[in-house]
Amino acid sequence: MQIYLAPMEGVIDPHMRYLLDQLGGIDLCVTEFIRVSKTVLPNHVFLSACPELTPLAERSACGASKYGACSTTRVQLLGSDPELIALNAHKAAQLGAKAIDLNFGCPAKTVNRSFGGARLLDETTLLHKIVHTTRQRVPTATLVTAKIRLGYEDKDSYLRNAVAIAEAGADELVVHARSKADGYQPPAYWRYIKEIKQHIDIPVIANGEIWTVEDYIACRQQSGCDSVMLGRGILARPDLGLAIKAHQQGKYYEFLTWPKIAELTLMLLRLTKAFYPVKHMGNRIKQWLFYLQRTYPQASALFDGIKRSRDFYFIEQAIIHETLQP
């Protein structure tokens, strides 16, 4: 059983990956998507999305954060040109990526309009070609994985796409158990994943709507998957991975209390200070509080207290105050 940290563009960036990985309970991470549209991208694009590729000592020279998460971070590519994706995948592999993940699930209008992400779920032949060409271009030791939704408008293409992806040589498949039209609205339709598992031999990882250990148990029962990918759920409950692992081992687990969570937000504020201009100061923290308030009511109060501030020291003091709460 493995716990994957979901890629979330603009939210789970290298700093957040680092923080959650340090906390524990995560086995594997995936970068935010890197969009491939016209060229083979320059090194710095890969290295800033995935600073984990750069040896620590060299990170600041390429503008990458010195904080990157686990060495098992996969580089995710998004696009629709098989040859171009394969060339970029090859480059990422040359830079040290151990695995390339292909995004066939992004619902964003701009992405779908240019024939990328979830839009490809209605184009099984193309999807097969992208995986196949990528598989052929990257070294055998480099894993090629894919992430799909159940369909575009309807939940109708998951079986043919999963089979095509497996036949094209993918090593693993993550299934976000909703259609593009479902967006991010509950529920997630985990039972469809069981059907996929009956048709392909590669590992299938279940994703979508796992907010609690109970959700994990239900997802496992309905999908037949051992491994899961956690997205918004782990942002709302940062030690959800640890709790799931404890459950697996039959151990009691006590969730982190608010002051400990506030300490994590303080770490994120300090980690990101040098990376954002003053006008965006604290934005990442405010964004995280949005997710945290689902579990911790104190997060809403903290958000209200800092929402208009861009002053690092003001925000820092407000968070420190929370870390001192009994």
Ligand SMILES: Cc1cc2nc3c(=O)[nH]c(=O)nc-3n(C[C@H](O)[C@H](O)[C@H](O)COP(=O)(O)O)c2cc1C
């Ligand atoms: C803000 C946001 C950004 C996302 N960015 C990506 C991305 O870059 N690549 C990707 O494959 N999925 C992306 N996703 C989808 C998540 O990885 C995940 O599949 C989805 O949130 C469902 O899981 P959850 O219910 O556990 O959050 C994003 C989701 C959100 C909400």
